[in-house]
Amino acid sequence: MRIAVRARELRGTITAPPSKSCSHRAVICALLAGGTSVLTHLAQNADIRATLAAANVLGADCRPLGDSSWQLTGLTAAAGDRPVTIDCGESGSTLRFFVPIAAALGVPATFTGRGRLPGRPIAELLQPMCQNGAETDYAGTLPCTVTGRLQSGVYPIPGHVSSQFITGLLLALPLLEGDSEISLTSRLQSRPYIDLTLQIMAQFGVRAEATHRGWFVPGGQQYQPQEIQVEGDWSGAAFYLTAGAVGGAVTVAGLNCQSRQGDRAVADILARLGAQIRTGDGMVHSAQAPLHGTVIDGSHIPDIVPILAVAAAAASGTTTFTGVERLRDKESDRLYTTCATLTALGADVAVGPGGDSLVVRGGRPLHGATVSSFGDHRIAMTAAVAALLCGGQTVYIDGAECIEKSYPNFFEHFTALGGVADVL
Ligand SMILES: O=C(O)C1=C[C@@H](OP(=O)(O)O)[C@@H](O)[C@H](O)C1
Numbered sequence: 001m002r003i004a005v006r007a008r009e010l011r012g013t014i015t016a017p018p019s020k021s022c023s024h025r026a027v028i029c030a031l032l033a034g035g036t037s038v039l040t041h042l043a044q045n046a047d048i049r050a051t052l053a054a055a056n057v058l059g060a061d062c063r064p065l066g067d068s069s070w071q072l073t074g075l076t077a078a079a080g081d082r083p084v085t086i087d088c089g090e091s092g093s094t095l096r097f098f099v100p101i102a103a104a105l106g107v108p109a110t111f112t113g114r115g116r117l118p119g120r121p122i123a124e125l126l127q128p129m130c131q132n133g134a135e136t137d138y139a140g141t142l143p144c145t146v147t148g149r150l151q152s153g154v155y156p157i158p159g160h161v162s163s164q165f166i167t168g169l170l171l172a173l174p175l176l177e178g179d180s181e182i183s184l185t186s187r188l189q190s191r192p193y194i195d196l197t198l199q200i201m202a203q204f205g206v207r208a209e210a211t212h213r214g215w216f217v218p219g220g221q222q223y224q225p226q227e228i229q230v231e232g233d234w235s236g237a238a239f240y241l242t243a244g245a246v247g248g249a250v251t252v253a254g255l256n257c258q259s260r261q262g263d264r265a266v267a268d269i270l271a272r273l274g275a276q277i278r279t280g281d282g283m284v285h286s287a288q289a290p291l292h293g294t295v296i297d298g299s300h301i302p303d304i305v306p307i308l309a310v311a312a313a314a315a316s317g318t319t320t321f322t323g324v325e326r327l328r329d330k331e332s333d334r335l336y337t338t339c340a341t342l343t344a345l346g347a348d349v350a351v352g353p354g355g356d357s358l359v360v361r362g363g364r365p366l367h368g369a370t371v372s373s374f375g376d377h378r379i380a381m382t383a384a385v386a387a388l389l390c391g392g393q394t395v396y397i398d399g400a401e402c403i404e405k406s407y408p409n410f411f412e413h414f415t416a417l418g419g420v421a422d423v424l
Pocket residue numbers: 020021024093161162163164167189190193302303326
């Protein structure tokens with residue numbers, strides 16, 4: 001699907017979609033709880049559909065109650081040992097969370113996926129699982145089959161590849177009989193996602209404790225069913241907060257200003273770049289002001305680096321994003337695709353020496369062009385917001401349907417704020 005977008009400025013108020021990260025975690029905790037949970041304001045996107053389908057395959061009874069609420073009855077008895085296939089679609093979270101969960105339940109499972117997912121990293125998670133009772137059949141790409149049953153023990157894991165490995169283990173290891181330890185072998189990146197995991201696990205009555213090298217996870221724990229309202233998505237909100245900062249004035253409602261979502265940092269970062277930001281009462285207001293370059297550590301906020309590069313392109317001077325090497329392993333190689341997209345529109349964006357930074361020399365006027373989404377929802381949405389810098393010219397985005405992965409009504413919000421988004 002090609003979409004033609006045009007906007008000189010965006011103005012008005014939208015409500016943030018439900019958080020994708022919180023929705024994954026809530027569905028999984030509800031699956032693991034013996035009883036019925038009610039999840040309201042659950043994200044309705046392709047990735048959460050994959051996670052709901054995976055929960056269903058493992059024995060949960062998932063029923064829509066309407067109005068984005070779901071009733072989920074979790075595993076009341078031991079899961080069977082009948083082999084299952086779990087289609088993760090394009091969702092890295094679904095894959096990395098369910099691999100250890102299936103193994104902890106002792107369910108032989110084959111994992112499939114599409115798009116870039118088959119090649120995204122997973123070996124670093126399989127390795128400690130194989131040291132602790134699992135067996136895997138994996139040839140460097142999906143499908144991947146996991147058999148055996150995880151045992152409690154020590155799980156050495158790198159912290160710099162994907163925090164999703166650690167979230168998957170944190171969710172799964174409390175189900176084992178004995179205590180386990182997750183031991184980091186390299187510095188943790190994307191740390192806020194771990195805090196979010198621990199927070200939602202705690203809401204379902206399950207705990208893990210931080211140690212000086214990782215986490216201690218007591219075994220024999222039981223998830224308790226809950227009624228949970230999923231909070232608004234700061235990662236999605238980042239697109240429209242950036243839009244307000246570079247052209248117009250946008251208020252995003254439905255956000256928890258004390259959230260553990262790491263992408264909440266977008267508000268402080270835009271303010272640091274010079275935007276007018278006001279927060280309070282579950283709303284964030286972002287308005288245009290002269291922006292100036294700065295240094296942004298991207299190591300804990302990988303998902304908002306592409307959209308912040310648009311703010312950097314609008315700022316005078318140079319903005320350097322550090323710690324961004326892991327952007328290469330997302331739905332696209334986001335270092336390359338952020339550069340390619342913004343360069344096609346006339347911006348000066350390049351990967352820095354060493355390959356772990358992104359350097360944006362801002363302040364250039366941009367122009368319309370045809371760009372590809374590269375099949376990556378965050379790149380499609382980045383290109384749409386970048387159209388605000390193109391002097392009213394049209395940006396054509398090929399493959400824009402990929403927004404379905406996290407933010408299906410993204411273009412409805414774009415038009416509600418006064419932009420033009422025509423499906424061609
Ligand atoms: O745990 C999560 O919900 C996520 C963790 C992050 O991945 P990494 O830990 O691989 O950076 C992030 O990019 C992803 O979109 C969602």
